Amino acid sequence: MTEPTKARDIILVVDDSPETLSLLTDALDRSGAMVLVATSGPQALALVERITPDIVLMDAVMPAMDGFETCRRLKGNNALSHVPVIFMTGLTETEHIVQGLAAGGVDYVTKPIVIDELLARIRVHLANARTAQSARVALDATGRYLLATDSDGIIRWSTPQALRLLATALPSRDGRLALPEAVRDQLRAGGLKSGPGVPPIALEGGQNLQLSFLGGSGTDEYLFRLTSEEPGQSAVVLREKFAVTAREADVLLWIARGKSNRDIGEILGLSHRTVNKHLEQIYAKLGVENRASAAVLALQALEDRAR
16 A cells, blocks of 8 residues: 655745755755745745745845835734744844844744754744644634734634634734724723623624634733624523513624614714613623623623634
């Protein structure tokens, strides 16, 4: 029985030095990798439009477009954001290392390059990237619509299903998808709480994307779950869960989304007195005494439905 052919790692080397390219190409080829070469940032960006590498080795100092800017643009492409970038440079100051990591690099090696050390780093980062990507694909296969952003609301990664939904609804910032400005403001101010309390994002055709904030990782990464719902779907869930009327379900939904009585009245076209009447009925049916407790129960019901 013939052994299956093992897929070769695709390594993109971006460097304007012929000597470095020759050294790395020979060493990587001997290691069994498939080597792609680009001698400038623009050439690398054009190449990855056709072929997605498994890892990128990036020279930091190049004319026209340096490696830091090239890395930022690579990371701005959601289809490439998972690809690890290792910087190679003679720059050894702390500020340059910080600049490389801030641009999206995962590692930083100094020239002259020690081949055995570089190969070891490549193996580690390839394994880490594949583990992370496998986890995201598994989440996607089970219907998990997850995404992570930085503290400015710029999307770092998302499961493929989530990305397909987001691409139709979200604005772009410098070529990268970003959460709506209102959500970004809350995130920057530290005002988001765990649960589905983030304002819905409108989709074409009347659907809403509902974001549930799951929390931060402590490394400038904030995790959200995404659900797609038809207009009124959440209100139907609340109506069935708590045996409230359709109008009471509407009021309860907006309570869960943090709206005041005045706001709810304006949204639903109700008087302040009518909103209060509905609240009295809602409290009685839910067995609670205030809007905070009602909001908690409503959010729990919506969260259970989203699982």
